[in-house]
Amino acid sequence: MMTAFLGSLLLAYSSMLALCQGLERHYKQVWGRAPTRLQRRVLRGSGWLLLAASLWGCAQAWGWAMGPVGWFGMLSLSGFALALLLPYAPRLAVYAPVLGLPCWLLLYALAG
Amino acid sequence: MKQTLTQSMAWLHTWGGLLFGWLLFAIFLTGSLAVFDQEIDHWMQPEIKQTSVSSAQAVEHAVAYLQRQHADASAWNISLPSERMPALRVTAGDRRSGISTYLDPLTGEPLVVRDTAGGTFFFRFHYSLSMPRNPGIWIVGLAAMAMLVALISGIIIHKKFFKEFFTFRPNKGQRSWLDAHNASAVLLLPFHLMITYTGLLIFALIYMPAALDSLYNGNFAAFYQEHIDVPEEHHAVQTSQAPLTDLAPLLAQAEARMGPLSGVVIEHPGRSDAHIEMRRVLGNRIALTKGHNMVFDGVTGELLAGPPELRPTVLVQRVMFGLHFAQFGGYPMRWLYFVCGLLSSAMIATGLVLFTVKRRRKYASESALGQQLYRLVESLNVATVAGLAVACIGLLWLNRLLPVELAQRAGWELRGFFAIWLLSLLHAWLRPRLQAWREQLSLAALLCLGLPLLSVFSDGQAWGDSMRLWLEVTVVALGLLLVWSVWRLRQPQVQRSERRERSVQAQVN
Amino acid sequence: MSKAGETTLAWPICSRVLAGLLGGYVFTYALTAALAQLLPLDRVDALLIASLLSFTFYTLAILWAFAARSAWRAWAVLPAAAPLALIGFWPHLLERLA
Numbered sequence: 060m061m062t063a064f065l066g067s068l069l070l071a072y073s074s075m076l077a078l079c080q081g082l083e084r085h086y087k088q089v090w091g092r093a094p095t096r097l098q099r100r101v102l103r104g105s106g107w108l109l110l111a112a113s114l115w116g117c118a119q120a121w122g123w124a125m126g127p128v129g130w131f132g133m134l135s136l137s138g139f140a141l142a143l144l145l146p147y148a149p150r151l152a153v154y155a156p157v158l159g160l161p162c163w164l165l166l167y168a169l170a171g
Numbered sequence: 172m173k174q175t176l177t178q179s180m181a182w183l184h185t186w187g188g189l190l191f192g193w194l195l196f197a198i199f200l201t202g203s204l205a206v207f208d209q210e211i212d213h214w215m216q217p218e219i220k221q222t223s224v225s226s227a228q229a230v231e232h233a234v235a236y237l238q239r240q241h242a243d244a245s246a247w248n249i250s251l252p253s254e255r256m257p258a259l260r261v262t263a264g265d266r267r268s269g270i271s272t273y274l275d276p277l278t279g280e281p282l283v284v285r286d287t288a289g290g291t292f293f294f295r296f297h298y299s300l301s302m303p304r305n306p307g308i309w310i311v312g313l314a315a316m317a318m319l320v321a322l323i324s325g326i327i328i329h330k331k332f333f334k335e336f337f338t339f340r341p342n343k344g345q346r347s348w349l350d351a352h353n354a355s356a357v358l359l360l361p362f363h364l365m366i367t368y369t370g371l372l373i374f375a376l377i378y379m380p381a382a383l384d385s386l387y388n389g390n391f392a393a394f395y396q397e398h399i400d401v402p403e404e405h406h407a408v409q410t411s412q413a414p415l416t417d418l419a420p421l422l423a424q425a426e427a428r429m430g431p432l433s434g435v436v437i438e439h440p441g442r443s444d445a446h447i448e449m450r451r452v453l454g455n456r457i458a459l460t461k462g463h464n465m466v467f468d469g470v471t472g473e474l475l476a477g478p479p480e481l482r483p484t485v486l487v488q489r490v491m492f493g494l495h496f497a498q499f500g501g502y503p504m505r506w507l508y509f510v511c512g513l514l515s516s517a518m519i520a521t522g523l524v525l526f527t528v529k530r531r532r533k534y535a536s537e538s539a540l541g542q543q544l545y546r547l548v549e550s551l552n553v554a555t556v557a558g559l560a561v562a563c564i565g566l567l568w569l570n571r572l573l574p575v576e577l578a579q580r581a582g583w584e585l586r587g588f589f590a591i592w593l594l595s596l597l598h599a600w601l602r603p604r605l606q607a608w609r610e611q612l613s614l615a616a617l618l619c620l621g622l623p624l625l626s627v628f629s630d631g632q633a634w635g636d637s638m639r640l641w642l643e644v645t646v647v648a649l650g651l652l653l654v655w656s657v658w659r660l661r662q663p664q665v666q667r668s669e670r671r672e673r674s675v676q677a678q679v680n
Numbered sequence: 681m682s683k684a685g686e687t688t689l690a691w692p693i694c695s696r697v698l699a700g701l702l703g704g705y706v707f708t709y710a711l712t713a714a715l716a717q718l719l720p721l722d723r724v725d726a727l728l729i730a731s732l733l734s735f736t737f738y739t740l741a742i743l744w745a746f747a748a749r750s751a752w753r754a755w756a757v758l759p760a761a762a763p764l765a766l767i768g769f770w771p772h773l774l775e776r777l778a
Contacts, residue, residue: 064503079337124457125500131361132507138358139514142339176747183746319739324746371735379734381709382716382727385768398724484728491732 060120062170067116067130069163070109072137073156077106079141089149177328184324189526189548191317193555196519198314200559203512204293206497206505209255211290214642215570218284221257221636224276226432227419232279233261234418237440241270247437252276253452266436286580287570301585305377312378318367325356332357348525355518362511369495372488399463399479413443416472425449425465429478437469445469454498458489520556527552550599557611558595564618564646565591571629605660612657619650692751699754700745708738710761713768
């Protein structure tokens with residue numbers, strides 16, 4: 060349950076990040092230049108995909124009845140965390156999932 | 172007075188938000204704490220230890236005790252130990268007004284446990300403002316309507332809903348407060364709308380009895396009988412003595428059907444019309460199953476009424492209740508609700524502060540009455556946000572500092588709570604604004620950080636079990652957050668940047 | 681804002697507040713009762729659906745009271761309450777008359 064929960068949280072944050080970076084003002088905020096149209100499309104597309112993946116992950120953790128409820132909570136909280144991180148530590152905000160993924164994989168391996 | 176929709180909604184949002192904001196902050200904060208009401212209860216009763224004992228064993232001890240001490244009571248109620256509430260508690264007589272005793276789940280012997288307001292106080296305050304009977308419920312309902320109106324009007328006036336979805340620009344004075352208010356409101360919008368609407372639905376038939384009056388002539392009991400299968404109240408004309416059936420197989424049957432049990436009620440124990448009702452632990456589905464119990468015959472052990480099947484509309488209603496009560500989904504879900512609740516409270520607080528920040532310069536040139544009113548608003552802000560925080564953590568301190576043998580102990584804890592809160596208002600009125608904020612938030616931080624120490628000194632040991640450890644860790648974390656907020660208030664940046672707002676800054680930030 | 685400006689604004693604001701809170705409540709009550717009677721469903725289902733929706737109606741009524749172009753228009757929903765109440769309580773009325 061915890062692996063599914065944490066995995067969904069990681070996916071939720073990543074989806075919010077991707078969608079956020081797909082917006083010009085926030086891409087500029089992190090990288091200092093405007094994104095190309097391709098970059099924006101890729102970011103937004105992957106954002107929606109990760110969103111769907113996190114919903115599936117929540118359903119794995121809680122079942123399909125409670126899953127969507129937890130999903131909304133996760134999206135809200137990870138979106139808020141992102142909004143708070145961006146002005147203070149933009150690079151950390153972006154690289155957090157990169158750091159989170161190996162930690163989660165380790166947990167997944169240990170949990171069996 | 173011709174106004175655009177945005178203007179009228181902005182006016183409504185501002186003034187409705189201000190007038191009800193203080194009440195709503197209190198409701199949201201206590202509601203968030205109520206998510207962990209049983210855990211707080213447990214912390215406030217250090218005499219109770221976490222043990223693992225089977226429900227059958229616990230029931231055996233409970234029945235043996237009740238048989239010894241209260242053999243001719245009209246009813247026995249047994250609260251079984253669960254994951255969230257490790258206490259075994261028996262009540263003889265009516266569940267609310269009968270004689271209650273805590274028992275050691277391992278030995279079955281009575282425990283002396285301090286009388287405390289507990290975390291349950293936060294739950295009661297949340298929906299009734301601690302007022303007896305209905306007035307408090309009505310006021311909370313009105314506040315909830317104000318919240319709905321504020322949410323919808325807020326959406327209407329927020330032009331850059333999607334553009335500023337993730338936008339937060341700190342260190343810019345008023346702009347930052349507005350950003351914080353918008354970000355916490357928009358990103359948590361599903362939660363806000365859900366929690367407010369479902370909250371109203373719980374007491375819907377009190378607030379809006381129109382359909383009940385129209386279809387049932389206001390007869391709630393008739394509606395209740397019709398909407399789920401409840402076992403008929405049978406009043407036996409002649410009763411005789413009859414031994415109570417063995418409960419262990421009934422427990423097993425109930426647990427197989429409904430999952431872990433939270434309690435057993437035995438009506439008319441030792442008589443031929445005895446009834447046994449099994450209550451399940453809430454939360455193995457979203458729908459709130461309060462009152463949906465299994466009923467057995469007390470002498471024969473025959474199942475009289477199973478857990479009721481819910482028709483679709485009743486299921487929808489119960490799911491709505493369940494979404495508000497947040498008993499489902501285990502601890503991960505509970506934590507999501509807790510954090511969302513705290514952020515909602517923060518959202519309301521940012522709104523209250525934004526009101527004063529916006530008008531600070533303007534009110535300097537207002538009439539004497541205007542200035543006093545403004546001063547009152549500022550003081551109420553401090554007392555509601557920081558003062559209530561002090562009172563809440565203060566309640567936990569009072570729980571450990573008040574002598575255990577004090578009569579009406581729970582009442583004194585509550586008097587202390589409200590006294591602290593009232594004093595915080597007085598303090599906020601007398602002190603200059605920034606000092607009032609800093610001093611009260613510092614006190615709250617101190618009390619939070621000091622909680623583990625209090626625990627050690629009052630209990631003789633640190634925390635005692637894992638549940639209390641989690642609580643103390645959380646309180647310390649909140650204390651650190653408060654320390655950070657006090658540190659931020661010391662920064663002169665906030666005032667300086669108000670003047671620098673128009674200066675040239677090339678960054679997006 | 682001068683003193684004179686304040687007093688001339690007080691009545692429209694009061695009017696809208698009353699229209700929203702009280703007028704809105706009366707309207708919502710009548711509408712909920714009417715809906716409960718009109719829904720072609722079992723009594724229990726009709727009651728639950730009407731009650732579930734009632735707070736949406738009330739919220740909209742309050743918003744209307746403040747969005748309306750004038751303080752008089754803010755009361756627009758109240759006249760609708762009478763016919764709705766009739767629909768909602770016609771069985772009771774028949775009983776009274778019989």
